[in-house]
Structures are given as structure tokens and as C-alpha cells.
Amino acid sequence: MWDFDEPVAREGTDCIKYDRRQETFGSKDVIPMWVADMDFKCPDFVVESLRNRTEHEIFGYSYRPPEYYLSIINWIKSRHNWKVEKEWISFCPGVVPALNFCTLGFTEPGDSIIVQPPVYFPFFSAAESHGRKLIYNKLIETDGKWSIDFDSLVSAITTKTKMIIISNPHNPVGRVWSLAELNNLADICIEKNILIISDEIHCDLILPGFIHTPMASLSEKIASKTVTLIAPSKTFNLAGLSTSSVIIPDPELRKSFNRVIDNLHIGGGNIFGTVASIAAYTHGEKWLGKLMLYIDDNIEYVIDYCRNMIPEIIPVKPEATYMIWLDCRKFQMPGKELQNFFIQKAGVGMNEGSTFGPGGEGFMRMNIGTTHNTIKKAMEQIEKAVSELR
Ligand SMILES: Cc1ncc(COP(=O)(O)O)c(C=O)c1O
DSSP states (O other): OOOOTOOOOOTTTOOOHTHHHHHHOOSSEEEESSSSOOSSSSHHHHHHHHHHHHOOOOOOOOOHHHHHHHHHHHHHHHHOOOOOOOGGGEESHHHHHHHHHHHHOOOOOTTEEOOSSSTHHHHHHHHHTTTTTEEEEEOOEEETEEOOOHHHHHHHOTTTEEEEEESSSSSOOOOOHHHHHEEEEEEEEHHHTOOEEEEEETTTOOOOOOOOOOOGOOOOOHTTEEEEOOHHHHHOOOGGGOOOEEEEEEEEEHHHHHHHHHHHTTTOHHHHHHHHHHHHHHHHHHHHHHHHHHHHHHEEEEEEHHHHHTOOOEOOSBBBSEEEEEEGGOOOHHHHHHHHHIIIIIIEEOOGGGGGGGGGEEEEEEEEOSSSHHHHHHHHHHHHHHTTOO
16 A cells, blocks of 8 residues: 555646656756655545545535534644644635735735745745845855854844745755744744744655644744644645645734635635545545655665765755755856756756755755655766766
């Protein structure tokens, strides 16, 4: 059961990761290790629930039943020890849309929003495309460990700063923020009256030895200044079902957010997202346990392989997610050249680091949510390309 080694042909399914390779990399032949979904089938119990629903053959207007909310509440309580109330949960058809609605609901044009690059790049447009000023508080890297620069954060804050968007855990550097880091961040935000948007979409993809803490679970005071974004999409490979949750304990903030959703009439969602979410959060525990062991093996493989065969590339060991942040600064290639090297010489399509903002230069993000065999092939191709540079 749950054979993550099973290759699944994804070509010809209009899937971005495979079917957009030509447009993105200029070649259909690269091994796609970029956009953040996995090459594994989503769990059988999720597929089964979708099949059962299609049997009814009518897909009219629908609402989210109590089990939908209950499955989210129980999942968060049992996995992350955070007690969420039903009325705190709003639906949103995706976490990126939610980031944008947060900007619209909680800030005004001309306000500034802090992000901490290198970070998932839609954070930038969530501020800038609505006329808000984007402020970078760069993460700091010391001997391969990335952390928050609290001194520069404090000095970046002005009276115009209304919001900070954090990636918790952090994509692409793979950090699971510690209790001390989260508390520190929260203290600053409370003192300066800044709203925290905590994007926790990767919170279930925690690797052995680490514990995720939802920002809002730290205290009631912090919860009242925090909006948490979660989804079953990364965890269970359901990104195409566009179903996510926005958790807002504070009633006034909730009203502002829901006003945006209601005014735009986008709260309806879709039947399949609801059904899949219930199945995933209700039955997903064991499947996820197995998935994370498989991901962890892939990570160990890449780290060992680089250490033994490609010492020029230094992987940053992730604490969460199925992404590895590869330090390729030894090649001393500018972004475009680095990207082209991996595409044209190694035949591997990854995300180039500078697209994640300042601090990402010289890095590549590798998606290892795929079979061991694919990882092995990619690493061998990279090794061969690098050996030609030596
Ligand atoms: C930090 C982060 N937030 C959001 C998303 C995407 O969210 P959605 O597909 O729900 O818009 C991703 C996908 O990679 C991500 O890494």
C-alpha cells in the first residue's frame, strides 16, 4: 500500500510541472524539479471519496458541511496542539489568493508590508500589485543556517508598516521557526502594532526531529494579531482543488477579511475540494507519516550524494517541506547562467534562487517530492555536468 516508488506519468494532463517545461525552460526534456507539487498519487482514501461523490452525478451549488470544519479543527489540534474554533475558519480558494485578500482587507494603498527573503515570491506581488510598499527584511545565513534578522526588522518598521507576511515553515530555506524565534517576532509585532500573516501551508510537512508551532498558538494576545493560512494542498498533493483555510481568531479582523471574500463572491469553493479536504484531514495521518519518511530518504540521498560526488554544491538540510535549497555559490555564475547550466548541461529544471528575492542569488531550489529513481537520475545528470566544469 502507498508505493511512493511507483512512477506516475503526468505528461499530457495539463500539469504545470511537466506540461509547461517547454515554455519555462525552453526544453521539454528537463527533469522537472520546480513547481511545488509532488509526483506521488494523492492518498487512495482521498481518491475514493472523490469517486464516491462523482457517482451522484449532480454537482450543483453546495455548502461546506460541519464535518469539513470539524476535520480541520481535529487535525490542527492533534498535529499542532492548537485549539481552533469553527467560526475562526474562513474558506479561500488558495493560499496565494488569501495573501492578496489579506492585503486588501487589512491595509491601505501606501501602507508597507514586510517580507523576509529569500521567500516564496508571490509574497511580493501580494503587496505590490495592490499599491502597497514592499519592505525586505532579508534572512541572515550563517554557516548554512538561515535565521531572522531581528535588528534589521525593528529598524525596517515605520508608522506605515501594517503587516508582515511570514512563511512558517519557510519556503525555500526549509526552516521550522523555533519557539524563541516566533516569540521574538511576535513581541516585536505586538509592540509595533503589526499584523502577522502566517503562511503555514507547509506546516504538515515537518521532517523528523522538528516540531511546528502555529504562530497563533503562542498566546491569546498573539492570536489576536495573527492570521493563519493553511491548506491540505501541499501535504496531500491536492493543489489543483483550490481549497484552503484562513484562520482568524480576532472578530474584527475576521469581519474585514470576510468582507473581501463576500464582496468578491469567491467563498463558494468547489464540491471536490470540500470532499477531498475532509477525507485527507480525517484519514491522512498514517499516509503522511510514510510520505515524510520517503521525503526524508530523498533528502539524505541528495545530501550524501553532494557530499561524496558534487562537493561544489552544498545542500541546506531542510527541517520541513519537500524542497532543498542548494547553495551553488561556488560556481560563481549569475542567476540566468546558473539556471541555464542546470537546464542545458544537466537537464534538470529547478527554481533559480534570485527569483525568491534578495539573498537567493547563487542558490537553486530543488523539489524532491518525487521518486527515488528520479532523484537518482537527476543527481547523476548534475554530477556529470559539474564534472565537465572541473
Ligand atoms: C509558502 C507558500 N504559500 C502558498 C503556496 C501556494 O498556495 P496556493 O496554491 O494555495 O495558492 C505555496 C506553494 O508553493 C507556498 O510555498
